[in-house]
Amino acid sequence: MKANEIMAALEAKHPGEDLFLQAAREVLETVEEEYNKHPEFEKAKIVERMVEPDRIFTFRVTWVDDKGEIQTNLGYRVQFNSAIGPYKGGLRFHKAVNLSMLKFLGFEQTFKNALTTLPMGGGKGGSDFDPVGKSNEEIMRFCQAFMLELWRNIGPDTDVPAGDVGVGGREIGFLYGMYKKLAREYNTGVLTGKGETWGGSILRPEATGFGALYFVNHVLETAGQKLAGKTVALSGFGNVAWGAAIKATELGAKVVAISGPDGVCHIKDGITKEMIDYMLVMRASNRNKVQDMADKFPAAATFTAGKKAWSIKCDIALPCAFQNELNEADAKELVANGTMCCCEVSNMGCTAEAIHYFQHAGILFAPGKAVNAGGVATSGLEMTQNAAHLAWSGEEVDAKLKWIMSSIHEQCVRYGKKADGTIDYVKGANVAGFMKVATAMLEQGTI
Numbered sequence: 516m517k518a519n520e521i522m523a524a525l526e527a528k529h530p531g532e533d534l535f536l537q538a539a540r541e542v543l544e545t546v547e548e549e550y551n552k553h554p555e556f557e558k559a560k561i562v563e564r565m566v567e568p569d570r571i572f573t574f575r576v577t578w579v580d581d582k583g584e585i586q587t588n589l590g591y592r593v594q595f596n597s598a599i600g601p602y603k604g605g606l607r608f609h610k611a612v613n614l615s616m617l618k619f620l621g622f623e624q625t626f627k628n629a630l631t632t633l634p635m636g637g638g639k640g641g642s643d644f645d646p647v648g649k650s651n652e653e654i655m656r657f658c659q660a661f662m663l664e665l666w667r668n669i670g671p672d673t674d675v676p677a678g679d680v681g682v683g684g685r686e687i688g689f690l691y692g693m694y695k696k697l698a699r700e701y702n703t704g705v706l707t708g709k710g711e712t713w714g715g716s717i718l719r720p721e722a723t724g725f726g727a728l729y730f731v732n733h734v735l736e737t738a739g740q741k742l743a744g745k746t747v748a749l750s751g752f753g754n755v756a757w758g759a760a761i762k763a764t765e766l767g768a769k770v771v772a773i774s775g776p777d778g779v780c781h782i783k784d785g786i787t788k789e790m791i792d793y794m795l796v797m798r799a800s801n802r803n804k805v806q807d808m809a810d811k812f813p814a815a816a817t818f819t820a821g822k823k824a825w826s827i828k829c830d831i832a833l834p835c836a837f838q839n840e841l842n843e844a845d846a847k848e849l850v851a852n853g854t855m856c857c858c859e860v861s862n863m864g865c866t867a868e869a870i871h872y873f874q875h876a877g878i879l880f881a882p883g884k885a886v887n888a889g890g891v892a893t894s895g896l897e898m899t900q901n902a903a904h905l906a907w908s909g910e911e912v913d914a915k916l917k918w919i920m921s922s923i924h925e926q927c928v929r930y931g932k933k934a935d936g937t938i939d940y941v942k943g944a945n946v947a948g949f950m951k952v953a954t955a956m957l958e959q960g961t962i
């Protein structure tokens with residue numbers, strides 16, 4: 516295959532789907548060389564099949580707001596690839612959600628899930644519903660209306676949604692309640708990220724951030740560096756940034772920045788436990804303002820409007836919020852300020868130009884599909900517990916999460932080791948995930 520030719524055909528077929536095309540280009544360009552060593556893949560047209568989702572559901576979601584007014588949003592579920600297991604991936608509620616965004620996320624999820632070592636295919640869904648400024652009751656009514664449409668297309672062995680941006684434990688609760696009412700079955704494994712008393716896994720809320728820091732630790736150690744004593748800038752203050760802040764602090768690093776759409780909080784002496792706990796209050800408020808942290812802890816945090824986390828001097832940059840949140844100009848600013856490592860915790864957190872800039876500057880860089888895979892991996896562990904009707908202890912889940920992150924790191928090293936001994940984590944993660952899915956597709960015939 517020629518990545519450029521396939522990309523040209525995809526661009527012609529899906530004009531304007533910029534996010535999906537960006538994700539597809541990165542994967543195709545990095546797997547091209549390995550793919551071409553396998554003529555059986557070429558013959559079975561694996562790559563041409565893999566870039567199209569198995570199916571997409573689009574639906575209207577109508578609900579009533581607190582003023583009694585009728586609101587209509589769009590809902591989606593992209594069932595991307597089920598070669599290695601049931602579709603698995605989160606739901607994103609954000610005003611910018613569109614099909615291109617969910618196709619990019621479903622495509623990424625397919626390879627990420629393959630890296631986890633667990634049998635999960637790739638899927639993603641969501642809505643252009645904007646949770647900012649909504650009351651709890653409005654969020655509940657929206658979740659119920661969303662599930663009213665989605666429930667027939669999901670199931671523990673069919674498609675298992677979970678959280679993503681704008682969807683956390685509260686939303687999963689409302690979604691599950693409605694699912695149960697409609698299905699008339701206590702199908703626990705139909706969603707992950709559930710509450711601990713009704714089938715959720717201990718550590719699932721922390722898992723994305725914890726797993727990311729375990730991975731960062733491997734990246735640093737492989738390069739002969741240490742996490743302890745390093746300064747870390749995080750973007751966002753949601754579930755992912757929260758877990759990352761806890762684990763980074765526990766491992767001896769100092770989190771000096773968190774950010775939001777409104778600006779950045781510089782936390783000179785490092786984030787404290789009280790501040791980390793307050794991130795949960797900020798998320799539950801639906802205000803989406805990081806300034807609230809500086810208002811609550813004025814002596815410790817300084818807020819600057821309109822600035823990103825990347826404007827704060829740090830050793831390690833961890834994008835934890837949204838795709839393309841770190842661009843080339845940000846990468847240049849970070850490198851000029853002495854940053855030595857950037858690991859994407861958000862999905863496709865860096866633009867292609869930013870990644871190339873980091874790689875050429877010799878900065879340690881690892882992509883989201885490897886770094887943040889601990890979240891969906893722990894969702895996979897939740898599915899296992901649900902299928903076995905039991906609950907593991909926190910120690911058990913954490914030990915499995917650590918093992919999975921170390922195995923993902925090994926797979927990246929296996930496929931990404933360069934002649935000079937350094938690791939191309941982008942190539943390593945893409946090739947490792949791709950080979951697993953491609954082999955399964957080949958063995959299952961032309962379907």
Ligand code: GLU
Pocket residue numbers: 603604605606624675676677678679680707862887888890891892894
């Ligand atoms: N939304 C998360 C991700 O991007 C988690 C998905 C899941 O747990 O299914 O991987």
